[in-house]
Every structure is written in structure tokens, then in C-alpha cells.
Amino acid sequence: MTLSATVDMLKTGIWESFYMTALSSLFAYVIGLPLGVVLVVTDTDGIYPIPWLQKILGVVINLLRSVPFLILLFIALPLSKYVIGTRIGSPAIIIPLTIAAAPYIARVVESSFRELDAGVIEAAQSMGASTWQIIWKVLLPESRPSLLLGAALAITTILSYSAMAGFTGGGGLGAIAINYGYYRYEPFLMWVSVILLVVMVQVIQEIGTRWSKKSDKRIR
Amino acid sequence: MGESIIQIRNLGKEFKTAAGSVRALQDINLDIRQGEIFGIIGLSGAGKSTLVRCINYLEIPTEGEVLFEGQSLSAMTPAQRRKTRQSMGMIFQQFNLLAQRNVIQNVCFPLELTKTPKKEARQRAMELLRTVGLEEKAKSYPAQLSGGQKQRVAIARALATNPKVILCDEATSALDPNTTKQILALLKEINRAMGVTVIVITHEMSVIEAICDRVAIIDQSRIAEVGEVSDIFSDPKSRIGRQLILGDAVNQMKFGSSMQIRIIFDGRESAEPIISNLVLACKVPVNIMYAATRDIGGKAMGQMIIQLPEDEADANRVINYLKTIKIPYEEVEKHDVISHS
Known part of the structure; x- marks a missing residue:
């Protein structure tokens, strides 16, 4: 393989890893963030207690989180065929990634909300805030720095999960590492793609940490 | 002193815990008059914090009821109760400001809840910041303020919706003696100038002596004694x-x-x-x-x-x-x- 072909392949790998992670993270947040809100709000001491719903949701989330990702990947691929029309390639893996990440994100988001001082919510209630107003105007904005840190954690985890796509015909840097390093004994390409993954994780984490700090008005 | 603005009738509160039920309040009867500064004093655990939370229904009483301007809060729908709470500002020991909002945004917060137009809200907020002497801190964040300044912001915030009553839950207990004096003086000034009824919860007799007209002493979930502060000071009846x-x-x-x-x-x-x-x-x-x-x-x-x-x-x-x-x-x-x- 020529150098330029290798570079092109790695470029494609980076792009595929990037969009798999980005789209899965987006969809997983669309599902996981509201779930995290529901987990906190409907808890016994929450602002809108519905204990049975909270319990059931907790159990479902724990169930989904206890399935190993590689297993979930194979279980969910038929669903990909149904939704996206294919069970192979990078787009197909977005479905299992989203299913695996959403409950994880729900828990990450939940823990961010729980860090919030209960007194602030009580103050909002004393001013006559409704449940929705407390969610939109207190819970979410006051947790912003913690939510951003949590997002960096969640997205880097999703990126590392996406590296397993190689096992089911998906693309990305992980697939390159598996195909060349594991199947063809070309350690050089394997290491290059692993290093590129490490760099991506670093960049995402760094952006998350800095953004969180910059947005946090409690410091300075 | 005018007529009663808040009437507490046979109020009781019991908390259910895993270890059984705990009685926090029993047979509480109080009339708080329009325009007065009313103190509620007790040792920690006496039930005074629960009592103040029952007044605006942050805690729902298990017995009896609270009337605000003759209207029973028990009979209200949750929406009506929220509306009533806008007539009762509250300040806290730990200030409870929104840490991610600056001072003026904090004062505007209750006005956002009532969907007041932004320009009007800002104007009102600036007025109130002038009242509490923090005009020049409008753009600062709570983390940049001292305890006394934070409580001033909290007072301005509590006043934003033109409440008839302000509930103070141990509002000076986290402050040093000097700052406490200033905050108490501010509360008194607001009471005199705006006619806002002030209810003060505290464990310190000095707070009661400094600003209160009347006081209720609460002990072991019950009211032990109620009266003019000077009467109770010179002739306390209860142990x-x-x-x-x-x-x-x-x-x-x-x-x-x-x-x-x-x-x-x-x-x-x-x-x-x-x-x-x-x-x-x-x-x-x-x-x-x-x-x-x-x-x-x-x-x-x-x-x-x-x-x-x-x-x-x-x-x-x-x-x-x-x-x-x-x-x-x-x-x-x-x-x-x-x-x-």
C-alpha cells in the first residue's frame, strides 16, 4: 500500500470515527438528557415525585447498562437494518451505540443534577416557580459546568465503544486497528490508529474541561 | 398595626420516616399582623424551620391550615399556591443565589417566572439593587460577593415581585455580628418604608430584640409563648x-x-x-x-x-x-x- 493510500485510509478512518461518535452522542443525549431529568425530578425527594416511574426507569437503565457492548452490538444490528436499511458499515453502528450510550448518559446527567444545592431549588419554589421553570431555569443552567464535564466523559466513552465497530464491518480508526493489527499483523498501522484515537480522546476531554471551566461563574 | 395577614390555625406537621413518624409541629396557632416584624425563636430542632416552610407551603402541613389574607392555602390548586408564593418573598441562611447568574440576573429571576417584560424587569431590579446598596455590583457573580452582599442580593430578589410578606429563615446566622446588624437594619428599613410584613426565624434572642415587634417562642414542636418582645423580655412566662x-x-x-x-x-x-x-x-x-x-x-x-x-x-x-x-x-x-x- 502506498503512503498516500495509507494516509487517505487513515483520513477516512478519522472522519468515520468522528461522525459515528458525534451522531451517536447527539442521539444519545436527545434520549439520555431527558431521562436524567426524569430520574431526578420524579425521585421521592424530587420536585415532582412519581416514585414508581423513577424505580422502573432506574431498573431499565441498569439493565441496558449491564449488557456488554459487544453483545448489544450484535443484538441491535437487526434494528439497524430496519431503521437505516443496513446492518454493516459505519452508519449501522450508530443505532447500537446510541442504545448503549443513552442510559449511560442518563446516569451521568443525573449525577450532575444531584450535585446541585437543594437550597437553590427550594428558593425557586419559594418564588412560585413551576416544575418546568425549575428544570429550564435552574436545574439545567446551574448544572452547566458539570454537564459539560459529563459530556466530555460520555463522548470519549462513546468514541472508544465506536472502535469496536470493526468487528461488525463498521469503519473508523478502531476498525483499522483491528483489521491491520489483529487480522494482518501490521503493528505499525495498528499503533498509528490507536495513537490517533488517543489524540481524539485528549482533544475531546480538553475541550470539555476548558469549556466547563470557562462557563463556570463560581470560579474567579 | 393592622389586621392579620397570615393566620395559622391548629397547624401540625408529622414527618414519616423509615424509623416511624416524627412530630415537627403541633397545635400551632398564630396571627401575624399586617406590617409588623414577627419573630419566631427556638432552639435547633424545635420546629421553627418547618413552621416557616409551612407558611408558604414548601412543606405541606399534615393538620390545620394557613390563611394568607383570609385565603386558605390548603384549598388552593398548585397553580394558585405558586401565585400566592409570589406575594411571599423568602430569604435563607445560605442565601441560595443562582451561582451561574450575575447579581442583576438573580434579581430578575422571580420576574422572569412571572413573565415580566425584560426591560421592565431590569428597571425594577436596578431600583431594588439601589435600595439594598449594591448598584455597582449588578454585573458581579455571587462567588465574587461577601456573605452580607449575597444576603442583600437575596433580599432584593425576594422583593422583586412586590411581596406583602418576607420570610427570613435564619437569614443572619451565617453572618458576622457587624454584617448581621446591617442586614437587620436593612430589613427594618424595608419594613418601615414599604410596609412589608417580615417574619424572622432565628435561634438568637439578639435578632429578636433588634428588630421584632412581637415574638413567638417555639419549643418541642409547640408554641410556648407569644407576645410583645418587651413584655416577654421583662416577664417571660415559659421556661x-x-x-x-x-x-x-x-x-x-x-x-x-x-x-x-x-x-x-x-x-x-x-x-x-x-x-x-x-x-x-x-x-x-x-x-x-x-x-x-x-x-x-x-x-x-x-x-x-x-x-x-x-x-x-x-x-x-x-x-x-x-x-x-x-x-x-x-x-x-x-x-x-x-x-x-
């Missing part, structure tokens, strides 16, 4: 009342075996040297254990604890003398003593 008034005095003295009495000056006698005259008239020495003057509602109120001679006849002579010159006094007993360890 807890005596403990709270003597509280800081008692730390500084050791009890001897002979009788001790508390003498109360209500500001009239300052021209007359009572103790000197007493000693000269009775020809017996008395031991001054403690003395202090406090400003209660603008009137200087003094109290002094003196130990009488061991000899019963001598002691009686002192008591008779006090009776003759009509100085209020009461015997101090061991159980009046609470230690602030």
Missing part, C-alpha cells in the same frame, strides 16, 4: 423563654448556693442608682453576676443577675426593697440555664 433570655448571661457565671434574682430595668430607672440605693438601704452586700443593656424596639432594656446574701433575713430584706420601689424581678433557677456548648 424556654427564660432560658433564651438568660442564655448568654448564664455562660459567664457559676451558680453559688444562695438565691439569685434577675432584675429588669425598662429604661425609666436609669437616672436612679438602684443597686447602690439597695445596698445602702438594706445594709447587705449583693453580688452582681451579670449585667447587660439591650435595645428593644428603641427602648433601653437592662437586665442584671444578682446573688443575694446567704442569710435568709438579709435576702428577704433585698426582695422587699425591690417590691417597695416596684422594680420587676424574678428568681433564676438552675433549670433556666442552657449551655451553648
Whole structure:
């Protein structure tokens, strides 16, 4: 393989890893963030207690989180065929990634909300805030720095999960590492793609940490 | 003083816990008058924080009810209750400002909840910041403010919706004595200037003495005594009342075996040297254990604890003398003593 072909392949790998992670993270947040809100709000001491719903949701989330990702990947691929029309390639893996990440994100988001001082919510209630107003105007904005840190954690985890796509015909840097390093004994390409993954994780984490700090008005 | 703005009727609150139920409040009956500063004092665990939360239904009472301007909060829908809460501002020991919003945004917060137009809200917020003396801090964040400044912002925020009542839950307990004085003075000024009724929850008698017109003493989930602050100060009827008034005095003295009495000056006698005259008239020495003057509602109120001679006849002579010159006094007993360890 020529150098330029290798570079092109790695470029494609980076792009595929990037969009798999980005789209899965987006969809997983669309599902996981509201779930995290529901987990906190409907808890016994929450602002809108519905204990049975909270319990059931907790159990479902724990169930989904206890399935190993590689297993979930194979279980969910038929669903990909149904939704996206294919069970192979990078787009197909977005479905299992989203299913695996959403409950994880729900828990990450939940823990961010729980860090919030209960007194602030009580103050909002004393001013006559409704449940929705407390969610939109207190819970979410006051947790912003913690939510951003949590997002960096969640997205880097999703990126590392996406590296397993190689096992089911998906693309990305992980697939390159598996195909060349594991199947063809070309350690050089394997290491290059692993290093590129490490760099991506670093960049995402760094952006998350800095953004969180910059947005946090409690410091300075 | 006008008519009642808040009426608490047979109010009770029981918390259900895993270990069984815990009684926080029982048979609470109070009338809070329009325009007064009403204090609720008790030791920690007496139930005063629960009581203030029952007034705006942050805690829902398990018995009895609360009437705000004659309307029962129990009978209201959640939406009506939220609306009523906008007429009752609240400030807290830990200030509870929104950390991610700056000062003016914090003051605008309750106005956002009522969907007040932004420009109008800003204008109102600036006015209030002027009232609390924090105009130049409008763009600062809570983390950049001192405790006293944070509480001023919280007061401005509580006033934003033009409430008729302000509930203060241990509002000065996290502040140093100097800042406490300033915050109390501000509350008093707001009460006088705007006619806002103020309800103060505290465990410190000094807070009650500084600003309150009337006070309720709460002990073991019940109201022990209610009345004008000056009346309760000079003649506490309940054991807890005596403990709270003597509280800081008692730390500084050791009890001897002979009788001790508390003498109360209500500001009239300052021209007359009572103790000197007493000693000269009775020809017996008395031991001054403690003395202090406090400003209660603008009137200087003094109290002094003196130990009488061991000899019963001598002691009686002192008591008779006090009776003759009509100085209020009461015997101090061991159980009046609470230690602030």
C-alpha cells in the first residue's frame, strides 16, 4: 500500500470515527438528557415525585447498562437494518451505540443534577416557580459546568465503544486497528490508529474541561 | 398595626420516616399582623424551620391550615399556591443565589417566572439593587460577593415581585455580628418604608430584640409563648423563654448556693442608682453576676443577675426593697440555664 493510500485510509478512518461518535452522542443525549431529568425530578425527594416511574426507569437503565457492548452490538444490528436499511458499515453502528450510550448518559446527567444545592431549588419554589421553570431555569443552567464535564466523559466513552465497530464491518480508526493489527499483523498501522484515537480522546476531554471551566461563574 | 395577614390555625406537621413518624409541629396557632416584624425563636430542632416552610407551603402541613389574607392555602390548586408564593418573598441562611447568574440576573429571576417584560424587569431590579446598596455590583457573580452582599442580593430578589410578606429563615446566622446588624437594619428599613410584613426565624434572642415587634417562642414542636418582645423580655412566662433570655448571661457565671434574682430595668430607672440605693438601704452586700443593656424596639432594656446574701433575713430584706420601689424581678433557677456548648 502506498503512503498516500495509507494516509487517505487513515483520513477516512478519522472522519468515520468522528461522525459515528458525534451522531451517536447527539442521539444519545436527545434520549439520555431527558431521562436524567426524569430520574431526578420524579425521585421521592424530587420536585415532582412519581416514585414508581423513577424505580422502573432506574431498573431499565441498569439493565441496558449491564449488557456488554459487544453483545448489544450484535443484538441491535437487526434494528439497524430496519431503521437505516443496513446492518454493516459505519452508519449501522450508530443505532447500537446510541442504545448503549443513552442510559449511560442518563446516569451521568443525573449525577450532575444531584450535585446541585437543594437550597437553590427550594428558593425557586419559594418564588412560585413551576416544575418546568425549575428544570429550564435552574436545574439545567446551574448544572452547566458539570454537564459539560459529563459530556466530555460520555463522548470519549462513546468514541472508544465506536472502535469496536470493526468487528461488525463498521469503519473508523478502531476498525483499522483491528483489521491491520489483529487480522494482518501490521503493528505499525495498528499503533498509528490507536495513537490517533488517543489524540481524539485528549482533544475531546480538553475541550470539555476548558469549556466547563470557562462557563463556570463560581470560579474567579 | 393592622389586621392579620397570615393566620395559622391548629397547624401540625408529622414527618414519616423509615424509623416511624416524627412530630415537627403541633397545635400551632398564630396571627401575624399586617406590617409588623414577627419573630419566631427556638432552639435547633424545635420546629421553627418547618413552621416557616409551612407558611408558604414548601412543606405541606399534615393538620390545620394557613390563611394568607383570609385565603386558605390548603384549598388552593398548585397553580394558585405558586401565585400566592409570589406575594411571599423568602430569604435563607445560605442565601441560595443562582451561582451561574450575575447579581442583576438573580434579581430578575422571580420576574422572569412571572413573565415580566425584560426591560421592565431590569428597571425594577436596578431600583431594588439601589435600595439594598449594591448598584455597582449588578454585573458581579455571587462567588465574587461577601456573605452580607449575597444576603442583600437575596433580599432584593425576594422583593422583586412586590411581596406583602418576607420570610427570613435564619437569614443572619451565617453572618458576622457587624454584617448581621446591617442586614437587620436593612430589613427594618424595608419594613418601615414599604410596609412589608417580615417574619424572622432565628435561634438568637439578639435578632429578636433588634428588630421584632412581637415574638413567638417555639419549643418541642409547640408554641410556648407569644407576645410583645418587651413584655416577654421583662416577664417571660415559659421556661424556654427564660432560658433564651438568660442564655448568654448564664455562660459567664457559676451558680453559688444562695438565691439569685434577675432584675429588669425598662429604661425609666436609669437616672436612679438602684443597686447602690439597695445596698445602702438594706445594709447587705449583693453580688452582681451579670449585667447587660439591650435595645428593644428603641427602648433601653437592662437586665442584671444578682446573688443575694446567704442569710435568709438579709435576702428577704433585698426582695422587699425591690417590691417597695416596684422594680420587676424574678428568681433564676438552675433549670433556666442552657449551655451553648
